[in-house]
Amino acid sequence: GEDVEQSLFLSVREGDSSVINCTYTDSSSTYLYWYKQEPGAGLQLLTYIFSNMDMKQDQRLTVLLNKKDKHLSLRIADTQTGDSAIYFCAETLSGGYNKLIFGAGTRLAVHP
Amino acid sequence: EAGVTQSPTHLIKTRGQQATLRCSPISGHTSVYWYQQALGLGLQFLLWYDEGEERNRGNFPPRFSGRQFPNYSSELNVNALELEDSALYLCASRAGGELFFGEGSRLTVL
Numbered sequence: 001g002e003d004v005e006q007s008l009f010l011s012v013r014e015g016d017s018s019v020i021n022c023t024y025t026d027s028s029s030t031y032l033y034w035y036k037q038e039p040g041a042g043l044q045l046l047t048y049i050f051s052n053m054d055m056k057q058d059q060r061l062t063v064l065l066n067k068k069d070k071h072l073s074l075r076i077a078d079t080q081t082g083d084s085a086i087y088f089c090a091e092t093l094s095g096g097y098n099k100l101i102f103g104a105g106t107r108l109a110v111h112p
Numbered sequence: 113e114a115g116v117t118q119s120p121t122h123l124i125k126t127r128g129q130q131a132t133l134r135c136s137p138i139s140g141h142t143s144v145y146w147y148q149q150a151l152g153l154g155l156q157f158l159l160w161y162d163e164g165e166e167r168n169r170g171n172f173p174p175r176f177s178g179r180q181f182p183n184y185s186s187e188l189n190v191n192a193l194e195l196e197d198s199a200l201y202l203c204a205s206r207a208g209g210e211l212f213f214g215e216g217s218r219l220t221v222l
Contacts, residue, residue, distance in 0.1 A: 030209075031209045033211070035213075041215060041216075042202055042213040042214050042215040042216045043155075043202065043204075043213040044213070045210060045211065045212065045213075048209060048210065050209070088154070088155065090155075092209075099145065099157045099160055099168055099170075100145070100155075100157065100211060101157070102147075102154045102155040102156075102157075103154055104153065104154035105154055
């Protein structure tokens with residue numbers, strides 16, 4: 001089946017690291033994504049990882065993929081108030097469906 | 113380079129009316145995707161168009177329809193509007209493994 005699950009809320013102190021977790025069910029997923037949505041705005045692609053990778057780092061962002069457990073995480077180092085937003089995990093299916101399945105989103109709140 | 117553009121930004125309709133939303137993909141992108149983001153819910157896949165053809169649709173009733181034009185822009189039509197159709201409708205275009213989203217059209221049904 002198609003299902004992506006995320007915790008709904010995360011609160012961190014400014015300067016700490018944030019870790020947002022996601023689990024997915026389709027083992028045939030080819031790409032896994034993290035998107036950011038700020039209030040009143042569309043979705044901004046943060047990063048994505050191919051299913052044959054287990055880690056990807058891009059400046060303050062680190063994505064870890066555990067294919068065995070179908071678990072994806074996004075770590076934001078030195079979290080800033082500007083990182084406050086909703087973060088969506090998404091998977092794309094193989095087999096020609098070519099669509100993204102999104103989680104419900106994790107609201108990250110950064111406090112001083 | 114211009115990103116994905118959507119219009120209108122906001123649209124207010126009454127129950128039973130029809131709504132038309134428009135999307136222009138990034139230049140050179142041939143695939144357009146439509147998603148619905150209802151309040152408090154995640155993104156639900158609506159439709160995928162590529163090269164002018166509907167390639168896939170999500171679990172939505174037939175009153176949600178659309179088309180893609182020869183210039184790859186797309187239109188989403190929602191007929192017989194219901195209150196629960198109130199949502200942010202997001203369009204995206206694709207290049208390789210990356211999906212780029214527009215800012216969305218917020219539809220309010222009264």
